[in-house]
Amino acid sequence: MKLTIIGCSGSVPGPASAASSYLVEHDGYRLLLDLGSGAFGALQRHLDPAEVDAVVLSHLHPDHCFDIAPMVVHRRFGAGRRLPRIPVLGPSGTHDRLAMAYDPGARMGLRDVFDFAAVTPGERTLGPFRLRFARVNHPVPTHAVRVSAGGRALAYSADTGPSDALVSLAEGADVLLCEASFDEGAANPPNLHLTGREAGEHAAKAGAGRLLVTHVPPWVDAARVAEAASAAFAGRTDLVAADQAYEL
Numbered sequence: 001m002k003l004t005i006i007g008c009s010g011s012v013p014g015p016a017s018a019a020s021s022y023l024v025e026h027d028g029y030r031l032l033l034d035l036g037s038g039a040f041g042a043l044q045r046h047l048d049p050a051e052v053d054a055v056v057l058s059h060l061h062p063d064h065c066f067d068i069a070p071m072v073v074h075r076r077f078g079a080g081r082r083l084p085r086i087p088v089l090g091p092s093g094t095h096d097r098l099a100m101a102y103d104p105g106a107r108m109g110l111r112d113v114f115d116f117a118a119v120t121p122g123e124r125t126l127g128p129f130r131l132r133f134a135r136v137n138h139p140v141p142t143h144a145v146r147v148s149a150g151g152r153a154l155a156y157s158a159d160t161g162p163s164d165a166l167v168s169l170a171e172g173a174d175v176l177l178c179e180a181s182f183d184e185g186a187a188n189p190p191n192l193h194l195t196g197r198e199a200g201e202h203a204a205k206a207g208a209g210r211l212l213v214t215h216v217p218p219w220v221d222a223a224r225v226a227e228a229a230s231a232a233f234a235g236r237t238d239l240v241a242a243d244q245a246y247e248l
């Protein structure tokens, strides 16, 4: 399984990265986890977007889903023909929310382009991947996802505050790709995001093999967040950056 960081900037796109989007490939199948603001442009540095096989949206905040809109344009017009529908998995209400974002006046919506399916906690198969979803601790319905294939497992936190469900989902995963959005010690709102230390603690509790820290907003010192994560987790810990790739 190969993981490529398309975008990793937390909450908004930043000067060095688009917002959240991760490409996971196995056996020629190309799965996108999230497609946040700016990510559709960055994606094209790595593949022809017509080659994406499916999209999983962790939740409907703009920094995780709003670049579905340019993908609609591309799938309708960009290849000189309408491209076949691909699955988009997201929380219930994903179609209506994204159709509204794309064009509030359009009656036909987005079902000519995407085959929408509602995510619920539990397992499902997508191409060569086994996916397991868990509801995490964020103000809107949000699912972390564990992606397994070829005997390897990647757990992606999505956006979350402290979450036992995330620890269970990530148990024994080879990699935990975990958000860390807050500086330690600030007056952080509850049930929204993790600090670096908390991301490290989640990786430690889950017994993950490796921690990849992501979703640091441009206004937060990323090196300090990564240091806090590393101090709380004995395994290898890295701060991700756009365009980096990892073989699992």
Ligand SMILES: [Zn+2]
Binding pocket: 010, 011, 020, 061, 063, 064, 159, 215
């Ligand atoms: Zn976010």
Ligand SMILES: [Zn+2]
Binding pocket: 059, 061, 138, 159
């Ligand atoms: Zn969010």
